[in-house]
Amino acid sequence: GAVVSQHPSRVICKSGTSVKIECRSLDFQATTMFWYRQFPKKSLMLMATSNEGSKATYEQGVEKDKFLINHASLTLSTLTVTSAHPEDSSFYICSAMPGNTIYFGEGSWLTVV
Amino acid sequence: AQSVTQPDIHITVSEGASLELRCNYSYGATPYLFWYVQSPGQGLQLLLKYFSGDTLVQGIKGFEAEFKRSQSSFNLRKPSVHWSDAAEYFCAVGPSRFGNEKLTFGTGTRLTIIP
Numbered sequence: 638g639a640v641v642s643q644h645p646s647r648v649i650c651k652s653g654t655s656v657k658i659e660c661r662s663l664d665f666q667a668t669t670m671f672w673y674r675q676f677p678k679k680s681l682m683l684m685a686t687s688n689e690g691s692k693a694t695y696e697q698g699v700e701k702d703k704f705l706i707n708h709a710s711l712t713l714s715t716l717t718v719t720s721a722h723p724e725d726s727s728f729y730i731c732s733a734m735p736g737n738t739i740y741f742g743e744g745s746w747l748t749v750v
Numbered sequence: 751a752q753s754v755t756q757p758d759i760h761i762t763v764s765e766g767a768s769l770e771l772r773c774n775y776s777y778g779a780t781p782y783l784f785w786y787v788q789s790p791g792q793g794l795q796l797l798l799k800y801f802s803g804d805t806l807v808q809g810i811k812g813f814e815a816e817f818k819r820s821q822s823s824f825n826l827r828k829p830s831v832h833w834s835d836a837a838e839y840f841c842a843v844g845p846s847r848f849g850n851e852k853l854t855f856g857t858g859t860r861l862t863i864i865p
Contacts, residue, residue, distance in 0.1 A: 641793065643793070673855075678759070678857065679857055680754070680840070680854075680855040680856055680857045680858065681840065681853075681855040682855075683852055683853065683854075696852075730793065730794065732794075738796065739796070739853075740793070740796075741786075741793040741794035741795075742793045743792055743793040744788075744793055
């Protein structure tokens with residue numbers, strides 16, 4: 638079964654609103670989680686590294702104020718897309734690592750209309 | 751900068767036929783290479799990985815991949831595909847054998863299986 642779970646799997650929001658995506662580690666504690674984004678017909682791109690109890694580390698070019706990451710517990714990291722615009726429509730996927738193997742969540746499709 | 755190229759966007763093969771998905775990488779240090787599969791509505795699942803030793807690695811679901819340093823390639827193969835293999839396949843390179851740091855992915859190859 639899945640060891641990393643994301644919710645929601647699909648979400649549609651209006652332009653200008655904010656939307657939160659959750660990434661949960663199941664049956665293990667994850668001090669570090671990773672958030673990726675996949676543009677249509679493009680590869681997965683690492684957005685940020687989520688660190689439990691501290692600030693996330695963002696990759697170059699990723700807007701920190703737009704993509705808010707909170708890792709308040711050892712089993713939950715959240716990605717909030719603030720003031721969403723149609724260009725934020727994308728596939729977002731998280732990952733975590735119990736032991737020496739990385740596992741990915743199911744991903745979340747965001748559509749901003 | 752590291753990069754991964756998957757030249758084939760979409761491949762169609764008949765069930766039972768052999769499969770080879772291409773992956774070329776550019777990496778300044780010892781590459782740690784991975785193949786992931788993404789089925790519709792599912793997350794990414796690790797098929798196999800290479801970080802040292804035998805250049806032919808075996809993975810799950812009957813897949814294997816061969817690391818060729820001279821060609822900077824890490825092609826994925828399967829001798830006989832099954833309809834359930836239809837999915838998106840991603841090649842990735844990273845700085846760690848565990849794949850937990852800053853993976854760089856290719857653009858993916860979508861595999862369609864026909865009866």
